[in-house]
Amino acid sequence: EIVLTQSPATLSLFPGERATLSCRASRSVSTYLAWYQQKPGQAPRLLIHDTSSRAAGVPARFSGSGSGTDFTLTISSLEPEDFAVYYCHQCNHWPRTFGGGTKVEIK
Amino acid sequence: EVQLLESGGGLVQPGGSLRLSCAASGFTFSDHPMGWVRQAPGKGLEWVSSIGSVGDATLHVDSVKGRFTITRDNSKNTLFLQMDSLRAEDTAIYYCARRTNVWLDSWGQGTLVTVSS
Numbered sequence: 001e002i003v004l005t006q007s008p009a010t011l012s013l014f015p016g017e018r019a020t021l022s023c024r025a026s027r028s029v030s031t032y033l034a035w036y037q038q039k040p041g042q043a044p045r046l047l048i049h050d051t052s053s054r055a056a057g058v059p060a061r062f063s064g065s066g067s068g069t070d071f072t073l074t075i076s077s078l079e080p081e082d083f084a085v086y087y088c089h090q091c092n093h094w095p096r097t098f099g100g101g102t103k104v105e106i107k
Numbered sequence: 108e109v110q111l112l113e114s115g116g117g118l119v120q121p122g123g124s125l126r127l128s129c130a131a132s133g134f135t136f137s138d139h140p141m142g143w144v145r146q147a148p149g150k151g152l153e154w155v156s157s158i159g160s161v162g163d164a165t166l167h168v169d170s171v172k173g174r175f176t177i178t179r180d181n182s183k184n185t186l187f188l189q190m191d192s193l194r195a196e197d198t199a200i201y202y203c204a205r206r207t208n209v210w211l212d213s214w215g216q217g218t219l220v221t222v223s224s
Contacts, residue, residue, distance in 0.1 A: 034210055036152075043202055043214040044144075044152065055212065087152055091209035095168050096142075096154040 002026055002090050004099035012107040019075040021102045023088035028068045032092035035064055035073045038101075039084045047086075048073065078104070109133040109213040111203050116218030123193050123222070129186040129203030129215055136184040137161070140206040143177060143188050145199035146217075153199075156188060157206070171197075193222045 003026040013019055023033065031051040036044040046055045048064035051071060061076040075082055083106050088099040115127040129141070142157040156167045156177035165177050176189040186203050198221050204211035 032209060038152075043216050044211075045214070046210060046212045049208075049210040049212070089152075089211075094166055096157070098152040098154065101151045 006099035021073040023071040025069045029090040029092035034089045036087045111215035113215045113218040127188040131184045137181040147199045
């Protein structure tokens with residue numbers, strides 16, 4: 001099973017700041033890596049697929065990069081609605097797995 | 108607009124059974140593989156099961172193999188998860204999700220399953 005390790009667990013930032021979230025895989029997942037955003041009481045929302053492709057309707061301030069075992073989600077300038085939990089997800093191997101999440105909170 | 112509406116959750120005793128349903132609309136259901144993902148209270152996401160677009164290629168996470176069965180009825184645009192021999196650790200919100208290519212690109216709002224005596 002591929003283990004995805006996200007860091008940091010919590011990121012405390014001000015609106016307008018840049019957020020950098022990390023996801024490390026226990027072995028290569030090629031570029032089959034996605035990012036989801038989840039707000040309290042809501043279902044996850046797909047933000048990024050194939051490492052760097054934004055899903056429909058996702059603002060350009062969200063970007064993804066990486067390959068193999070190391071991936072990054074960057075939010076260039078945090079808006080109030082971006083404070084949420086973010087999960088990475090690999091779709092290269094069965095079973096599919098998710099990272100433990102990074103909570104982006106308002107400082 | 109893609110809509111996925113789960114139902115069938117509730118309180119069940121350990122060892123009991125539940126059948127979850129997910130009614131799909133707003134897209135051609137039979138074109139898409141589907142899946143179930145769960146989230147224990149206050150915890151992260153866990154992939155549970157996947158099924159191919161025509162009901163083939165079913166897969167389950169090891170912790171539910173032999174207890175859960177994923178099926179679908181394309182004539183009724185509905186996805187199912189039959190859950191037997193339920194355990195306390197199966198307590199979670201269960202989300203159904205649509206797969207496009209390999210990605211889960213649309214999710215329902217979830218249904219809560221609580222396993223407790």
